Amino acid sequence: MRDTAARVRTGTNPKPRSADGGDARIHVTLPHLRSFESKARSLSFLPRQPARSVLNGRHASRLRGRGLNFEELRDYLPGDDIRSIDWKVTARTGTPHVRVYTEERDRPTLLVVDQRMSMFFGSVLNMKAVTAAETAALIAYRILGQDDRLGGVVFGDERIAEIRPERSRRALNRFLTALADLNRLLRADAANVAPIPMNQVLRSVARIAPRNHLIVILSDFDEIDDETSRLISGIARRNDLIIGLVTDPFADNMPPNQRLVVSDGVLQAEVNTVDRTQHTSLREMAHGRLAEVLDWQRRYGMPVLPVSAAEETLPQLRRLMGLAPS
Template sequence: MKQAVLQNERVSVQLKPMVDLAKKAGLLKTRRHRIQSAQNGGYVSRFKGRGMEFDEVRLYQAGDDIRSIDWRVTARTNKTHSKIFREERERPIFISVDLRPTMNFATRGVFKSVQASKVAALVAWAAQLNGDRVGGQVFNQHGCQELKPANGRSAVLHFLNALVKPTLSITESFSLEQILNRLMQHARPGSLVYIVSDFRGLNNHVEKQLSKLAKHCELQLVHIYDPLESYLPSRGCYRFTNGKQETVLDTGDNQRVLAYQQHFKNRQQQLTTLCKKWRISLLECSTVDDPYEVLS
């Protein structure tokens, strides 16, 4: 019985394991600056002005951003003044989680969908413990469900329940570009936005949406992958199934193996280049990694 429960937790998103992560997330609470400013990724994100609160006006000083000049006060006093801002104490955390069919896969560890949900749960609990509002987006190939950021444990539980049983706006097909377009409409400027996905379907249109989002929010990408996606096993024939169809993969063809590995490297490089260009933070998380270690 216990073995069956553990097996279910490895292949399907379950509420209890995500609730249990609240205790572990408490250890991330002391790392608030690192989590919220996304210092733990490959690239450091810029903090956007919309996430700041007006504090005061003072005389312009050399080095001040000209976009911060208060033109009304400047015109009234005949002396250039700058607006001074301070970081908002309470910052919305918006977590977008990919549950498309490609996430229902793993050769070891847990399914990518389960790993993505664990990452999201840890971020949500840590944010709640820090007093931040938590909301998010759950999506698959048919649609998405958005949850408005709110305070408290109930907001996190509402989000976790959506991961287990999302209420989706069912359509025939829903592309990653359309999903990000919806995310743009729901994530408040200045929010810290996590996107947890395998990023299948990444193309120029998706990159454009991500660049737009990065201009208004702190953006953290968490790339979920299975080790088999990065390299094929040693020479032999391997059977794969999705429960309905089967396929046999022969890894004896060296050219095919190299082409397969290069395809994964190309997608990784595409993500890395995108993040470097727009100063987006990027984390890599495989299906065998400890999500807590990845975030901390």
């Protein structure tokens, strides 16, 4: 079930302005996303994380960084490092052979960003869609600054934008433009439509990034099922996968005496939280989805980072990376 009251913000903070003068808590613009370029330099999504980083330790073990790729097996030559001798082949052939490796210099990054209607919700500070877009912009600028290839998949209720990984500012601009365009389509008076399923998006991700990519998925993971877990598992086996679980505290602080409208994208129903049974059921549904996604960390050995729409984006990313406040 899609988040309740997805078209209403209840925060009372002063309205921050985006680069073009709009309310940056509700929608992002291309100038606003570009404003994160200088702020991204302090972040890192590669190994050698600080001890406080959630990417450090056992959950980060699959973030390999740049390694070595096998290139050829050849006869031993004077001056070769003895540690590179392949003793099994040497014993089988009777002549010394060495394995030659080259440094892995390229690992493309694919940023997958949810801009469906379930993300058009915020009870404290930002809409979840805004937090996801800002997080993606920060990561995109950091990745391009490391001279790695960058691509993306941005998806809304009715459209998927695919940007193949390239080592160019053109790819970055296409990605940010897709983010701003799809975010702008989120409106309180938008027609109810059946959203693109997460599983369809994950199949596209598996096709674009079959192996050896760094993949970051930013979503609230609305409408997930067993097939979602299977697809996530397959992507994680062949790539380095980081999940950015975008959350809002509304489920924990759900008002007990209100009538709320919930929707699956086609049908709508009213939920009366005065009814304790309905109130409890709605909270348990939200908590169950959260627990399922968090459990992927244990089951598939990948980091799951909770990113809250109730906080400013950059400070919490720095905290998740174990960095000092800026």
